[in-house]
Amino acid sequence: MSLLSEVLTGGIRGGTSIEYAALGESVSERGGVVNLGTEGAMLCGALAAYAVSFETGHPWLGVLGGAVAGGLLASVHAFFVLSRGANQLATGLVVLFLGLGLTSLFGVTYVQALAPTFSEVSLPLLSKIPFIGPIMFEQDPMVYLAYILVPVLWWVIYRSRWGVLLRAAGERSEVLTAHGHRVIPIQYIAVIVGGMFAGMGGAHLSIAYTKSWFENMAQGRGFVAVAVVMFASRDPWKVMAGAYLFGAALALSPALQARGYGINQFALDAVPYVVTLLVLILLSRRRRDELPEGLKKVFEQSMAT
């Protein structure tokens, strides 16, 4: 396999967990709530998916478990931010700590366990397309589910009635109130749905990508997801591209090492984070205007005691 196709294949594989988490964070931010606890929701999702898959023998039930666990953790964030008026960014990090602690507490028993996992499935016909086929269509089922989710989510956000309500909650909550809608329940749904997606991202990490569970296995992917959402302006298609870009940066390291390049492993490990930072910088100019009104307050006046 050429270096390019190897990096692209690996990019999709490695980027999918971030794609799920970033799609979820897009929903949450569209509703006006930033969730840095995405990292924690991914961890909870990863453990729950692995544990459920192990106990039941069905990886798809694991995905469901991951979504539920991620949604539960996000509901903690939603409660303290929406119902108790706590600072969004600080609460998100505390929620991450909660997820980190809970998963190491309940995860010990599954470190050695061998759970049923997803393996690659070649799609008939599609995988025969030259170059693109093996890259896009010889992946695990959760990758394909993500392909479908992106346009669906795009439609929901921009074309459906629910999307209008969601965007209004984040942009012009007073208009919603004037039309007799209650803003807080919409935001609750947005944050919890966001956490469920992050949980599915964690699920992909444990039962499809690494095929294992270990403590703190998300390694900053949840934070990267938040960064991806920032430079992707909460647009599902751009989120997908950003997530695969991070994945490609991740895939670069093993691909180069396999070809005998003597580059230090840790220098390569830093590449995905450096790339994310660089993209944030390159795409920074136009971003602020696209930020939902409700979020400008969060990012520019973060101080709250």
Place this chain on the structure above:
Amino acid sequence: MSTVTLPTAASPAAAEPKPTLAEVLDRLRGPARMLAAFIAALILFGIVIALKGVNPITAYKDMFTSTFTSWDSIAGIVVRSTPIILAALAVTVPARAGLINVGGEGQMIIGGVSAMGISLAVDGALPGGFTLVLMILAAAIGGALWSLFAGVLRQYMNISESVTTLLLNYIALDLMFFLIYDRWKDRNGTGQPTTRALPVSERLSLIGWGRVHSGVFIALGAAVIVALVFRYTSWGFRLRVVGGNAEAARRSGLKVGALLLSAMAVGGALAGLGGLTQLAGAEFKLRSGFIATYGYIGFLASWLGRHRPMYVVLASLLLSSIAISGDSLQLDSQLPAASVNVLMALILLMVFGFGTKRKAAA
């Protein structure tokens, strides 16, 4: 006549220094609410570990006795809290200006790396005390530059510092790994790669109480200075104006950009010093678990102390003792040490949610 005028003349004078009963109750409610929030967190954590089949009462008893009941263990808390106080102040100063610095972890690592770099470069050619001073300076400058990068991105590119500082943590960690596994690896070492140890003359001296080292004076001194600067300098005042309303500050002629950048740089310098105290006071070499989430614990401590320097010190001591009691959870209750993260998070959540009167939802 005089009986009519006297009370009106006397009552305003008496009312001003003497607060009303409602005010006194309000003032008492703060600490009482905090205490209630703390107890609620302990109960919730008790339920969580009971789900793991651990008796919460025994676990709390073990945690308490192992953490507080001897002078040696209290010295251990002071040692642990030294870098955490500095990491917390690194959050407090930018927070004054409305910035969220989540990069304490990376800034501490860079501080430690810079100091180690000085020690390796000098290689014993200078007197130890002089090298130590250089190391302190390098740690502060290194940390400041690392955080300043996020400050510049925030100021000129409008990229939220809360996200960039987090990403920079991972980059700092990989940088340190690169050095200890490659360039700076101690070739005589066995096991996990580390750098060579600092010579004794370049270490922070012990103060004669357990393993407590003079870094504790750096930490407490920094807290006092930050408190004084907040209260008495115009810089401290301006930071608060910017943090309160940046637009109003800009219109009243304050140099908002310079204030934000300086707050960020000072924060990074404090975290860098935290890394130095950990290197020159406790670890003596760089290894993979060098900072061990102290930066994040400092973040929690600053928020727990509501970004007021003296409360932040107390919060750091509290969270340090909880972090240490995690060792007891591991030894006595066979739970992973990271489980204490749950307790810390619950305390913070309870305080965020119930420690004060409910604020209007953001």
